[in-house]
Amino acid sequence: MDWQPSASLEALRQRAALLQRTRYFFARRGVLEVETPLLCSAGVSDPAIENLAVERGTSLARPRYLQSSPEYAMKRLLAAGSGPIYQLARAFRDGEAGARHNPEFSLLEWYRPGFDLGQLMAEVAELVLEFVGERPVEYIAYRDLFLRELDLDPLLAPPAALEARARAALDVGDLAGNRDLWLDLLMSHLVEPALAGRGLCFVYDYPASQAALARLETRGEVSVARRFELYVDGVELANGYHELTDAAEQRRRFAADNARRAQHGQPLREADDYLLAALASADGLPDCCGVALGFDRLLMLASGINDIRQTLAFDWSRC
Incomplete structure (x- = not known):
C-alpha cells in the first residue's frame, strides 16, 4: 500500500497559503465565515449528482447523506438573517474520480444578499485573478457562445438538430436522450475545449431546463435560467445562481x-x-446570488498542477 501523500509538501504549503488569502479576501469585505453539517437527513435531488449515504449508526434512525454542497444549510442561515456568508467546506459526490474529480473535495461557497448576477461574477473574477494572475475576462450568454462556436441556437433548435450536430462531430454510438443530453454533450465536447487559452470566461443565462436552483427570466421568446458557470482556460471552476426564493417552486423542482x-x-x-420551511418562513430567503467554486481546481490553476490528486494530501485511492 502506498502510504505516502499524493501531494508534494510544496503543494500543501500552497494550499495553506491559498486558504489564508481566501479568508483575508472575505474578511476585507465583511463576509462572515460559517460552518454547517456535512452529514444531513436530505440528499441533493439533482439527477446529475449522487450523494454518498451513511446507512447505519447508533445515532441514525434513518440514512444520512454526506453533502455534495453546503447550499441547503447556508440558505437556512441566510433566511435566519445571517447576512453575507461564505464557507470553505468538504463536499462529497459519488462516482467522480480522475484528473479533475475526487469523491471528497473542497468547495468555496458564498452568498451575497442584494447582489445581482453581474456583481457576483465581478467578485468571483476579482478573487480568481488574485490567485491565477492577470488573464482576459469574458462574459458571454450561453446562447451567444453556441452561436459563436457552433453556429447553432441552443434555445430554439429542435432536439433532432442538436442530436444531428453531435453525431456529425462525435462518435456517440447508440446514445439516446432529450435535448439537455445533447446540449450537455455539445457543451462538454465541442464548446468547452474552444475556451482553452482564453482566460476567464463567464457563461450565463443557461437554458431554463438547466435552472437547478436558479430563477427564471424571459429573454424575448424564451425563458432562461439566471445562472452562470466560470471556465478558466477551459477548466470549469464555479457555478453561480440568482437564487430561487419561492418555496412552492422549490418543492415543484424537487418533485x-x-x-x-x-x-x-x-x-x-x-x-x-x-x-x-426556511423559504416559506415570514422573512424567507433574502434576494441574493450565490456561487460554489472548486477550491482544489483553483489550486490547480494557481500552481500549474494538471491533476487534482496532486493538490490533495491523500487522494481517494490512498484513503
Missing part, C-alpha cells in the same frame, strides 16, 4: 428532479423540509 430520477432508475431523494 421534477425525482421524476427524472425515476425515469433513469436512480434512487429517489426526499425533499429537504428544513430548506422548504
